[in-house]
Amino acid sequence: MLSTWTKIEPTRNCYxxxxxxxxxxxxxxxxVSCAWGRIGAKKFRRKVVVFNSLEEAMTKIKYEESLRLKHQYQPA
Structure with missing residues (x-):
């Protein structure tokens, strides 16, 4: 499963x-692996978390997606 989000604000130079x-x-x-950074950049950051159950992993994914919505990211 892969969920990709983008935030593009040209007036603030935010990509x-x-x-x-x-x-x-x-x-x-x-x-659960999360990667983030500037669109088109060669380097980006990543964090990896390991869970014993699928329910725990899905809870983490839903939490991360809710944070992206809170920070005005759009699903890509």
Whole structure:
């Protein structure tokens, strides 16, 4: 699963993206990975969190998506 968000405000020179992905690993855990930065930049930041259940992982994803809406990001 991949959720991508963008925030584009040319008047403020703001061109940002935020991507949230969900994957499972070999140890029956769920990995939520968030990446963010400036659109078109070579470098970006990332954080990875591991959960034992799908419900916990989905709760984290919903929380991150609600933060993106609060900060005026748009789904891409």
């Amino acid at each position: 940002r993206f935020y991507a949230i992905s969900l994957a499972d690993d070999l140890f029956n855990a769920y990995v």
